[in-house]
Amino acid sequence: MKVTVIATFFGVFLLCTYAAKEATRKTKKAKLYFVLTDVPQIDCDVKAGKIINPEFIAKCPPGCQDVKYRVYGTDIYASFSSVCNAAIHSGIIDNTGGKILVQKVAGHSAYRGSFSNGVRSLSLPRWRESFLVSEGKPRKGVTYPSTLEYSSSKSTIVKSEPKKPEQDLKATKSADTANASEKASEQGDTIHKEQTPPVPTPATQMATTTPTPTTTTTDPSTTMPKPTTTAATTRTTTLAAAAKTRPGLHRFRNIGSSNVHPAYSSVVAAASRQVQTAQGRGQNTAFRGTSTSASNRNTLQPNTGLQRQEPVAAFRRAAASPAHLAVETDLWKPGLSLFDTDCKVDLSFLMDGSWSIGKRRFQLQKQFLGNVAQALGISSAGPLMGIVQYGDDPSTEFNLKTYVNSKDVRNAIEKIAQKGGLSNVGKALSFVNKNFFLDANGNRGGAPNVVVVMVDGWPTDRVEEASRLARESGINIFFVTIEAAAESEKQNVIEPNFVDKAVCRTNGFYSINVPSWFSLHKVVQPLVKRVCDTDRLVCSKTCLNSADIGFVIDGSSSVGTSNFRTVLQFVANISKEFEISDTDTRIGAVQYTYEQRLEFSFDKYSTKQDVLSAIKRISYWSGGTSTGAAISYASEQLFSKSKPNKRKIMILITDGRSYDDVRVPAMAAHQNGVIAYSVGVAWAAQDELEAIATDPDKEHAFFVDEFDNLYRFVNQLIQNICTEFNSQPRN
Secondary structure: OHHHHHHHHHHHHHHHHHHHHHHHHHHHHHHHHHHHHOOOEOOOOOEHHHEOOOEEEEEEOOOOOOOOOOOEEEOEEEOOOEHHHHHHHHOOOEOOEEEEEEEEEEEEOOEOOOEEOOEEOEOEOOEEEEEEEEEOOOOOOOOOOOOOOEOEOOOOOEOOOOOOOHHHHHHHHHHHHHHHHHHHHHHOOOOOHHHOOOOOOHHHHOOOOOOOOOOOOOOOOOOOOOOOOOHHHHHHHHHHHHHHHOOOOOOEEEOOHHHOOHHHHHHHHHHHHHHHHHHHOOOOOOEOOOOOOOOOEOEEOOOOOOEEOOOOOOOOOOOOOOOOOOEEEOOOOOOHHHHHHHOOOEEEEEEEOOHHHHHHHHHHHHHHHHHHHHHHOOOOOOOEEEEEEEOOOOEEEEOOOOOOOHHHHHHHHHOOOOOOOOOOHHHHHHHHHHHHOOHHHOOOOOOOEEEEEEEEOOOOOOOHHHHHHHHHOOEEEEEEEEOOOOHHHHHHOOOOOHHHHHOOOOOOOOEEEEOOHHHHHHHHHHHHHHHOOHHHOHHHOHHHHOEEEEEEEEOOOOOOHHHHHHHHHHHHHHHOOOOEOOOOEEEEEEEEOOOEEEEEOOOOOOOHHHHHHHHHHOOOOOOOOOHHHHHHHHHHHOHHHOOOOOEEEEEEEEOOOOOOOOHHHHHHHHHOOEEEEEEEEOOOOHHHHHHHOOOHHHOOEEEEOOHHHHHHHHHHHHHHHHHHHHOOOOO
16 A cells, blocks of 8 residues: 555656656747747848847848948958848858848958958948857757847937057048948939048038037047037147147148238138137147148138138139138048058059140149049058059159058159140050050059049040050049030040040949139049949959950750759859940850750840840740860850950750760860850750860869759859969960
């Protein structure tokens, strides 16, 4: 009896224990199910730094693979990167969206940019916070929020962060500048944007005289409250604060009243009193001594006593007034000198030295170039700058390696004497293409090559052919035209629309027209922004913009209708990565079975959209497989009509062994300069693929197990094309 009772009690105890464990398990399962299903949605433009949670799971929407959603870094990303586009870059999700796990980590001293999964990330020297992305699966023991906490809403309330230490200030400004450049790029560039500096700084607020609400920002070092005060007090106190937070950036100079036009004497006196007052309060780190330099000037408004910030501005004066300036300051350039870490470009300025420009305008041109050098922040790790002066013939004033700081460049510009002669721009562009961007002259290889052409009026020779050759060498051409031809003078222009024939794109980004030499100062900041926007320097992407690419597509019966559409999508995915136009990459296509058909030639379509539409319209043919005859046909119908100096690239896709010989036609194509890549699917013969490819050892031959996996080889194929091209010496 006792044994039975004990056994019964023990059985009840086990049953209760099991029930308790089962209930616990179900509760945990329910909690886990909640975590996995109740995932917050985020937008494509959300940056990790805006989300306070240190670790979270989120769901990205479709369509985040876009250049406007900037990404900085590789594997480890700076926190002002787009979370979702970073996830696409890392390969966690694709452009259809999905769940991701984000973990915040410490900031890094360097972020390396790369091209991965269709997303090009940017480099950055330093940032205060980083994040990692991985599959959207919860880690064991971690509870994830069902709603995310943002550091700022769509209102003006923004979460404060601790003030950054002085040694991190430079990196912070670099990142803020990158962010501001992104916004400016989205809004479109105009030549009037110089009045809105890219990063809010104390200096940009000095002319405010009306009270505004105090706003806290995520970066206390770049924004200050705007108190209600008089203009003079605002200017003095704000500049003093700026000197403390950004030493060395701001300098205020008084160049003496002897050079001042009488109409502005009272204004100069008021400005001088402000300087003396500030110095008397011990702010002499913000205000320094006298200077006779004629650059970096500020506009004074005579009737108000206010100082209106403008980059390198002269007084608005009557036509007969002398060109004297009372006060000059570097306050026009906040944020611009930060490009020394973010703007690694090799720049050549073609300086107009023709007699038509005159001595006075030549001096204004030198002042402009000096101010551009100052704004760029010339350095060995950032932008380098050289100058070629042209007239009848061009000559190098100094090359890229001659000077490695802005001060030396400005001093060298000041010493340049005018050559005289005609405005032979075409000859100057040919000279730069052949002689300037050489390793011996300081060309760094990895830095984009940029030429900025200064033109007074119009060229006296033709520029189209010289510009085309320069662009195809990877040189990004910008034009700054001053005082263009009037209606009565247009008959004198040798080559109408010469700017559109010369620049890398005719979308307005590569050309700036200035109505007068006396307003040239207004384009300092817009020009610096543009030459430093390396994402938009499309002509430096020579592997993407200087080829004639012919696709030779197997349309045999073994492919099948469904797989043929997959092949066309593969062709479209490759094509859309290239810069397509009459002067950039051109696309052609041939389909073959026993016979061959020219689907479209290189000169048929000149826009990317037209090419992609034409690829989509190709109809499946069906038949046998004569690959050798197709190679010969493509050589005759496509590549024999390729432009001089264009790389001729053939990409052949097939799914089986050819009924004819491929070796002799392939060898003939190679000898005619065609670089052949072969892509074999399913039953393709490996030996034939290697025979078709120009160099199998350089991965010119690809083998894919099935059609549905073709998309995986798009990036690798483009990378191989670019790697090989970039290793070739410039002609």
